[in-house]
Amino acid sequence: MTDTESARNGLRIDSELRIVALSGVPTVGPGDELAEVIRQSLRRDELELRDEDVLVVASKIVSRAEGRFVDLASITPSARAMQLAEEVDKDPRLVELILAESVEISRKAEGVLIVRHRRGFICANAGIDASNAVPADAPKSSGPWVLTLPENPDDTAAALRKALGPLDIGVVITDSWGRPFRRGTIGFAIGAAGVPPLWDRRGAADRHGRILEATELAVADAIAGAADLVAGQADESRPITLVRGIRFSASSENAGTLLRDPAADLYA
Numbered sequence: 001m002t003d004t005e006s007a008r009n010g011l012r013i014d015s016e017l018r019i020v021a022l023s024g025v026p027t028v029g030p031g032d033e034l035a036e037v038i039r040q041s042l043r044r045d046e047l048e049l050r051d052e053d054v055l056v057v058a059s060k061i062v063s064r065a066e067g068r069f070v071d072l073a074s075i076t077p078s079a080r081a082m083q084l085a086e087e088v089d090k091d092p093r094l095v096e097l098i099l100a101e102s103v104e105i106s107r108k109a110e111g112v113l114i115v116r117h118r119r120g121f122i123c124a125n126a127g128i129d130a131s132n133a134v135p136a137d138a139p140k141s142s143g144p145w146v147l148t149l150p151e152n153p154d155d156t157a158a159a160l161r162k163a164l165g166p167l168d169i170g171v172v173i174t175d176s177w178g179r180p181f182r183r184g185t186i187g188f189a190i191g192a193a194g195v196p197p198l199w200d201r202r203g204a205a206d207r208h209g210r211i212l213e214a215t216e217l218a219v220a221d222a223i224a225g226a227a228d229l230v231a232g233q234a235d236e237s238r239p240i241t242l243v244r245g246i247r248f249s250a251s252s253e254n255a256g257t258l259l260r261d262p263a264a265d266l267y268a
Contacts, residue, residue: 153191
């Protein structure tokens with residue numbers, strides 16, 4: 001890529017990335033200040049933020065800090081939720097919560113509801129998670145407990161970027177999702193600030209001079225996927241990751257930029 005093209009796009013990817021999962025991140029609870037948790041973890045690992053660093057934060061600790069715990073025992077399912085629960089063999093209380101967190105059902109099958117979340121993206125069960133979802137002060141007789149996704153991940157990413165300033169950094173809030181035509185989950189961005197979420201390569205030339213007509217790189221999703229490998233999905237306890245080697249000019253766009261217009265969504 002030429003220097004001219006780099007300047008036009010405001011983005012350049014080094015030939016080598018450094019991805020570091022911060023160690024010793026404590027169990028986050030309602031009201032905890034995530035920016036301070038990040039600062040303490042950086043100090044513990046003897047790392048200092050630099051301009052163009054990207055911090056990748058798992059949505060689960062954002063949800064925990066926001067107190068997004070739900071005791072399913074507190075939910076009374078509607079008639080619609082009870083009917084759907086019977087069709088897909090799920091807890092009707094969970095189905096009721098899925099409906100509350102989504103705007104439409106895209107697909108349904110035994111054990112799963114694929115929905116359009118109220119934030120616009122399509123995912124299984126509205127991103128509601130039952131793993132590590134019990135609050136520290138939960139009564140023993142309560143539950144089962146689940147966590148819903150953060151209220152507004154883009155706002156959270158912007159707030160963290162501001163709190164960790166004045167450096168020009170990026171923040172990506174991630175979750176894991178499956179794909180309809182491939183096995184396994186990958187990390188994807190549900191919130192972003194600072195780093196350009198989408199790199200539009202249309203109009204650039206390939207090595208043979210052919211002009212690209214449709215190429216757009218989902219930068220925030222690519223960052224989320226790479227960080228997800230290091231963060232882990234089980235008991236690793238590595239919910240905050242530092243990614244270094246992406247050169248970018250600060251962007252005002254957020255993860256909403258990655259959403260396809262529902263009218264053009266062939267899957268839905």
